[in-house]
Amino acid sequence: MATRRPVRNLLALAVLTAVVQRPMHPYEMASVLRARGKDQDMRIKWGSLYTVVRNLEKHGLLEAVESTRQGARPERTVYRITDAGRAEAEDWTRELLSTPHHEPSPFEAGLSVMGGLGPGEVVPLLRRRLQLLEGRIEADRQDLERERRELPRLFLVESEYALAMREAEAAWVRSLLAELAGGTFPGMGEWRAYHETGRLPSDVAGLAERGLATE
Incomplete structure (x- = not known):
């Protein structure tokens, strides 16, 4: 073949x-x-x-x-x-x-370095993202409803998928926000302390050292 x-x-x-x-x-x-x-x-x-x-x-x-x-x-x-x-x-x-193809998104990149900001700054940023997502979702729902009256579903499935992905992202962001705002996010205290003192928690520092050792 x-x-x-x-x-x-x-x-x-x-x-x-x-x-x-x-x-x-x-x-x-x-x-x-x-x-x-x-x-x-x-x-x-x-x-x-x-x-x-x-x-x-x-x-x-x-x-x-x-x-x-x-x-x-x-x-x-x-x-x-x-x-x-x-x-x-x-x-x-x-x-x-x-075949699934993974294409890292800018949001994934932001999440991967989220620790560089303090929790107090991350929370309003995510709330802003959620607000924008919810506005886009509502607009997409209205557009899709209008298009359903004019086009066969065969030509709308990609719009349905895009809407479903945005709804899933909004639900995930909403869940993450609940953890951050409620203080149940694991390691929240150490994360906050790092931005207050500039000192990495010992377990995080150990991970960083192991990463440097493998380079």
């Missing part, structure tokens, strides 16, 4: 799934993807669209079918998907649906 390479460029996948419907030139591809809200579902760098299209053509996943020019506008090349491109798009979709 051939080795399957991981999906890296989600813009390439978005392009293939757009062109599978009909041939398009890159400007039209961008318009279709924006209209579908793909820039909300994927991290898309629009400036690299033409490079992505050329690479898809280079690898035989797209092929040029015609070039057109209107007045003084630059020439536009229309591309269609090849059989190999269709198979590749289907394979990418199977991988994305079946």
Whole structure:
């Protein structure tokens, strides 16, 4: 069996799934993807669209079918998907649906260094995050309810997933806040004392020393 390479460029996948419907030139591809809200579902760098299209053509996943020019506008090349491109798009979709991929978030990064701030500062920061999350969740619920009256669910499942992830994050932040505000978070006293005295607790200092020893 051939080795399957991981999906890296989600813009390439978005392009293939757009062109599978009909041939398009890159400007039209961008318009279709924006209209579908793909820039909300994927991290898309629009400036690299033409490079992505050329690479898809280079690898035989797209092929040029015609070039057109209107007045003084630059020439536009229309591309269609090849059989190999269709198979590749289907394979990418199977991988994305079946295989979990962990992408660390900025929030995870913040949590990993949370100890650098005192508990008294962390609590209002998390409360602010929760407030923003709850506002976004309410807006997303309203948007989803409106879209359900206009679109089949097949085209809304990614929005449902995004809403569910935000609701789960809000619930987790709410639980963490309850521990911090209630003083039940393990090691709370030592954490607070560190920021009051500047001295690391002995167990934390030991961990830091072991970390340095392994470098």
